[in-house]
Amino acid sequence: IKDCKGAPWRKSGEAMDIGTIVHDTISEFHGEEIKFRENDDEFSSKEARIWFEKIIKKEKKDRKLKAEFVKKMQNCISAFLEWREEAEFVIVASEFTVYSDTNKYAGTVDALGYIKGKLSLIDYKTSSSIWPEHDLQAVSYQDALNEMYQRKQIEIDEAVNDIYIINFNKEGALDKKKVENHREALAVFLGLKSAFVANQIWESATKLPKAQNN
Numbered sequence: 001i002k003d004c005k006g007a008p009w010r011k012s013g014e015a016m017d018i019g020t021i022v023h024d025t026i027s028e029f030h031g032e033e034i035k036f037r038e039n040d041d042e043f044s045s046k047e048a049r050i051w052f053e054k055i056i057k058k059e060k061k062d063r064k065l066k067a068e069f070v071k072k073m074q075n076c077i078s079a080f081l082e083w084r085e086e087a088e089f090v091i092v093a094s095e096f097t098v099y100s101d102t103n104k105y106a107g108t109v110d111a112l113g114y115i116k117g118k119l120s121l122i123d124y125k126t127s128s129s130i131w132p133e134h135d136l137q138a139v140s141y142q143d144a145l146n147e148m149y150q151r152k153q154i155e156i157d158e159a160v161n162d163i164y165i166i167n168f169n170k171e172g173a174l175d176k177k178k179v180e181n182h183r184e185a186l187a188v189f190l191g192l193k194s195a196f197v198a199n200q201i202w203e204s205a206t207k208l209p210k211a212q213n214n
Contacts, residue, residue, distance in 0.1 A: 018069065018170060019126035022076045023110065025055060026124065030094035030111060045085045052077045072170035076126055079168030083176060087164075089122075090114040092156070098144035101151070103190060107141050112160070120162040121145065130167050130177050136192070138163045139185040 029051060033043050043051070056077070060070050083089070091113040099106040111122040123138040142163050148154040163179040179185070 018072050018076065022073060022080075022126050022168075023124060025052070025073075025077070026080055027095045027110070028055075030091045033091045034094075042090075045081065048084065049081055052081070075170055075172035076168045079172050079174040080124075080166075082174055083166055083168070087115045088117075092119070098141055098148060098154075100140075100144040100147050102147060103143075103193070105140065105144070105193060107137070107144065109141050109145065112145075112156070115162065115164065118162055119156065119158055119160055120164055121160050123163070123165045125165060125167040126169060127167055128169060130165050130175055134165050134177075135179050135181075135185045136189040138165055138179055139182050140189045142182065143186050 029048070032051065036043055056070060056073060059065060091111060093109075093112045095108060095110065096112075097106055097108055109121060110124045113120065113122065121138065121142050123134065123141070125134060127134075142160055145154065145156075146159045149156055149159050163182070165177045165179060167175040167177075169175070
């Protein structure tokens with residue numbers, strides 16, 4: 001979803017990935033929210049639900065999506081809307097790239113916004129569960145974002161301390177987690193990154209030359 005927003009819609013039926021579609025649709029919705037705020041307006045819970053219903057209805061008709069596929073999409077969106085209202089979430093930015101010049105990695109933040117008045121980084125998932133490795137990814141994004149903030153490469157009001165992973169699965173279950181132990185998680189992420197890079201260098205250095213044809 002970094003470089004091809006909306007692209008999954010151009011596929012048909014079961015070839016599409018529900019998780020990617022849900023991410024893209026929520027990102028589009030966040031964009032609409034930001035436009036509304038520029039006009040001193042906000043999406044109410046009712047207006048948000050109506051917006052998603054129209055989008056899903058249109059895509060079902062245009063792409064001839066199967067009922068089962070649409071139902072799973074609706075389940076994910078319903079869980080997202082439940083969380084949005086419960087968290088009193090106010091979007092600031094969506095789907096933007098962060099880069100750590102110090103540690104040489106980049107990633108895409110799903111959403112940055114206020115949860116009950118506190119600036120937070122949000123990582124959306126549509127998995128069967130929230131897994132430990134999700135913490136590592138989210139913490140790496142936070143570290144890169146705060147590095148950019150310190151370097152004045154991004155305009156936000158303050159450094160981001162809170163990270164949430166929000167998982168809405170295809171059965172409509174909502175699972176949410178506030179990530180703790182940021183320092184330890186970042187250390188694990190950087191260690192794994194270093195091991196991956198070292199392994200690539202080692203494999204390249206030890207690769208046997210191809211046999212020459214006589």
